[in-house]
Each structure stands twice: as structure tokens, then as C-alpha cells.
Amino acid sequence: MFCPKCGKEVPDGSSFCPGCSARLREPADVSSKSRLATALFAFFLGSFGAHRFYIGKTGSAVAMLVLTILGWATVWFFVGIAFFVAVGIWSLIDFIFAVAGSMRDSQGKLISNW
Ligand SMILES: [Zn+2]
Incomplete structure (x- = not known):
């Protein structure tokens, strides 16, 4: 070549x-997933686990979704706020990792390409 x-x-x-x-x-070891898409999903739809669905980490994506659903289900007696805070911090950390290019997809490849 x-x-x-x-x-x-x-x-x-x-x-x-x-x-x-x-x-x-x-x-x-570089993922074909878009770093920009991962960051945007984490920022706007992070509490639904959208960015983790996108990068193929379905297990933790479902976990985030369940936390959010539990939050909505229990928010009327204030317990839900704890779930929202937990999933909010989690998606914020994911967002920072995504922007920094330190996020890995389901195959352990770094998502470093915008
Ligand atoms: Zn050359």
C-alpha cells in the first residue's frame, strides 16, 4: 500500500x-461509534440509558431506564428523587467520559472519533 x-x-x-x-x-481498539452521538445521547436522554443502548451496553442501559422508571413510580412520596439523583449523576459521568473520549463500547473499544 x-x-x-x-x-x-x-x-x-x-x-x-x-x-x-x-x-x-x-x-x-477504536470504536466505530460516534463520540458526538454518544455525548448528545448521554446529555439529553442519559436518564433513559439512550447512550448506553447506542454503544451496545444494553445491560447497564436497561439498569438506567429501570432507575428512571422507579424514580417516576415513587416520586409521589419523594423516594423517587433519590433515583433521579443517582441516574442523573451516572449519566453526567457518562457524558463527561464520552466528551473526554474515555467511553468504551460493548466490545471495549474506545469511542474517540467524533
Ligand atoms: Zn506518508
Whole structure:
């Protein structure tokens, strides 16, 4: 294969061009999921676990959804507020991780591409 930037021939499967150090392909541990989408889902729909459904972490996504439903079910005697706070902090942390590019998808790949 050839480097698309400088045209130098590089060994197949190289991550970087040895000539101009251009990145030739994404490292294998980078997720194909969008970092922007993950962050937006976490910010706007985080309490429903939308961002975790998106990145394939269905188990914890359902857990967030259940916490939110429990919150709505018990909010009339104030217990629900504790659930809302818990899931709110959880989705805020997820949002910060997503923006920082430290979030991993269900295959353990880093979601670093916007
Ligand atoms: Zn090059």
C-alpha cells in the first residue's frame, strides 16, 4: 500500500506512515461509534440509558431506564428523587467520559472519533 499523504510505499497494515508519520488507519481498539452521538445521547436522554443502548451496553442501559422508571413510580412520596439523583449523576459521568473520549463500547473499544 501507499501513503495517501506523501505517496511513499509503506508495509501493508501499517498504522502510521514511516515517511511522514501520517495516520493510515484507525488503531484496532477504536470504536466505530460516534463520540458526538454518544455525548448528545448521554446529555439529553442519559436518564433513559439512550447512550448506553447506542454503544451496545444494553445491560447497564436497561439498569438506567429501570432507575428512571422507579424514580417516576415513587416520586409521589419523594423516594423517587433519590433515583433521579443517582441516574442523573451516572449519566453526567457518562457524558463527561464520552466528551473526554474515555467511553468504551460493548466490545471495549474506545469511542474517540467524533
Ligand atoms: Zn506518508
